[in-house]
Amino acid sequence: MKRLVEALSGLVALTGLPYLIYLGVYYLRQPSGTPADTWPEEPSVSIVLPTYNEATIVESKLEELVSLDYPMEKVEIVVVDSSDDGTAELVDTFFAGRLEPSLTLIREDERRGLAMALNEAYAAASNEVVIKTDCDSRLASDAVRKAVANLADPDVAGVTGRNADVIGDSEVEQGYRDIQTMIQVLESHIDSTLIFHGPFSAFEREAIVPIDEDSIADDTELALKIRRNGDRVVFDPDIHYREAAHSAFGKRREQKDRRAMGLLRLLWRQRDALGRHGAYGRVVLPFNWWFMMVSPWLVATGITVATIGSLAVLGPLGLATPAGVLGFTALGSRDALGPLQPFYSLFDTQLSLLRASVSLVRARGDDAESHDGTWEPDRELREVLQ
Structure with a gap:
């Protein structure tokens, strides 16, 4: 006994040490606020x-985009569509008779993956800054202005x-996002952040490089490749968006596990x-490797050891x-x-990372490598946006 x-004490100490170090660095650095200045034009x-x-x-979504606080004569909307429900026709109708912003509509004959x-779409984009957003998210009206200020x-x-x-x-997702904000703010002050978010990511067009055709972490992959090419990629907590999410355990799994799989791969x-790269x-990267690759296994091992110990001492x-x-x-x-609740938010994320790790280990990566990057939209989440 x-x-x-x-063993359990050692596991707890080992699991928690990198997070305590992070909190110590956060306290010493006291990162805060937007890193951006303002472009004169x-x-x-x-x-x-x-x-x-x-x-x-x-x-x-289109109503939101054309209402952003930004000169619409300087905006191009690039829609890439592979729908079979008339989405492209609705886009065409929406822009009929509009002089600005301009529309580039790319119709795909078949769904090939995001x-x-x-x-x-990135290759077709013609302007200086390229912003990617998702249909099932909502942007603050000043999001574009704050993004281009960072890129200055x-x-x-x-x-x-x-x-x-x-x-x-x-609250599960909000708690995790609040913790993630702390992590990404510090990462950006140290050098660059790892995770980029699909609802809003902005890039200099000249810095964009192709992403893997089977990527399921497209935004983060592009940001990582840009950093590898020598430029910084940052998180600005003053750029706000809204995205729908579940709290219920079962409903969260598809959304969270898919993201976890993409990041791990x-x-x-x-x-x-x-x-490398400073x-x-x-x-x-080492901190994210710990959080995503190592920590989930330590948490699972700790729960297993605690259960074995409890059964050994207390019986049933x-x-x-x-x-x-449970x-x-x-x-x-x-x-x-x-x-x-914030502790559960972290636990929930660790669980998704563990499940994704197990899937990769069981299949020796075959499932992940063959994933074509397509999935069905979550209709329940979209209902709250209508």
């Missing part, structure tokens, strides 16, 4: 919008923003970046340990943990 206690902007069967929400669609820095070629208000009131494919490869009463974990999960997925 003593050895089990020592607004650059031209291409807004890329990939769509697939978005007939119920595409018009409201990465291939984005590569085509000659060292910065990419910027992403913050999900400041989760549509659907998911990307880190593995780009593993030679570790230790503090990005020496600090930012030791089942209280796994029951406690209770914690059940309450957390119902947004019912009060001040402990």
Whole structure:
């Protein structure tokens, strides 16, 4: 029993140490605020919008884009569509008779995956700054202005923003996003951030390079490749967007597990970046490797060791340990943990990363390598946007 206690204590200490170090660095650096200045003149902007069967929400998204606080004569909307529900026709009708912003509509005969669609859209974008957004998200009116202000820095070629208000009131997702904001703000002050967010990412057009055709972490992959090419990519907490998310355990799995799979595969494919590219490869990437690759296994091992120890000492009463974990999960997925809710948000993310890791290990990467980057839209989440 003593050895089990020592093992569990060691696992807890090992798991938590990098996070304590992070908090210490955060306290010492005290990062805050936007890193941006203001451009004296607004650059031209291409807004890329990939769509697939978005007939119920595409018009409201387009209304949002043409209402952004930015000179529309300097804006181009690039829609790349592979729908079979009339989405492209709705886009055409929306822009009929409009002189600005201009529209570039790319109709795909077949659905080939998001990465291939984005590569085509990025190649078609003609303006100085290229912004990618998703149909099932909502942007703050000043998002573009704040993005181009960040890109005014000659060292910065990419910027992403913050999900400041989760549509659907998911406290699980909001708690995780708040923690993620702290991480990404510090990463940006140290060098560059890793994760870029699909609802809003902005890049200098000249810095854009093709992404892997089977990518399922397209925004982050593009940002990582830009950093590898020598430019910084940053997170600005003052750039706000809204994205819908579930809290219920089962409903979160597809959304979270898919993202986890994409990030894990990307880190593995780009593993030679570790230790290179300044503090990005020496600090930012190692921390994310720990959080995504190592920590989920340590958490699972810790729960297993605690369960074995409880059963060894208490017999059947030791089942209280796994029951406690299940209770914690059940309450957390119902947004019912009060001040402990942020801890569940982290646990939920670690679970998705573990599930994705297991899938990769079981298939030796075959499932991930063959993923074509397509999935069905979450109709329930889209209903809250209508």
